[in-house]
Amino acid sequence: MKILEKITLIIYSYVMLILSILACLLVFGWLDIELAVNIIKGIIASDIWSKVVLGSSIIFILLSIKSIFFGKTSKEPNNERQGILLENENGKLMISKETIENLVNSVAKGFESTEDVTTRVELDKENNVKVYANLIVSSEAVIKDLSAKLQSSIKDKIKKATDLEVNEVNITVKKVAEKSQEA
Numbered sequence: 001m002k003i004l005e006k007i008t009l010i011i012y013s014y015v016m017l018i019l020s021i022l023a024c025l026l027v028f029g030w031l032d033i034e035l036a037v038n039i040i041k042g043i044i045a046s047d048i049w050s051k052v053v054l055g056s057s058i059i060f061i062l063l064s065i066k067s068i069f070f071g072k073t074s075k076e077p078n079n080e081r082q083g084i085l086l087e088n089e090n091g092k093l094m095i096s097k098e099t100i101e102n103l104v105n106s107v108a109k110g111f112e113s114t115e116d117v118t119t120r121v122e123l124d125k126e127n128n129v130k131v132y133a134n135l136i137v138s139s140e141a142v143i144k145d146l147s148a149k150l151q152s153s154i155k156d157k158i159k160k161a162t163d164l165e166v167n168e169v170n171i172t173v174k175k176v177a178e179k180s181q182e183a
Helices: 003-028 033-045 047-069 097-109 143-162
Strands: 083-088 091-096 114-123 129-137 166-176
Touching (some): 003 047, 033 047, 097 143, 143 166
């Protein structure tokens, strides 16, 4: 949420709290209704205060309309897809992101020059798969060749195992592991 929206939400909440308290005081008879009416008449009669009330009312109306009709956007993380649902004549199959990540990890760990791998998978509404792999490689690794072979192997493995096309395999080499000293 943007900072301006947070500030306006806080102000809106305070105004609603004050109005609710005033309504309760009027209902319970703890506040004289004639006094409240005279205060409201005084505010409306005043040129400056009437403009402030009008401007505030318009802003609150617009905020209310925005909140009612234009709530959360689809870019929020809660709407992020957790898997891909495939259907055929026999039923349904859900392939989770974790399954695809495990496939990528098994492929990457199959390469000698890969020391460690962490994977993240993104899915969109059209079942497009994007893979992000962060690697720690050995000092003997030829990074360009390793990444090309790894990208190809990951695409092939996911296609073979899940029948899904991988749009992108993005590899980041985070670190080159130091050569282990053998005595």
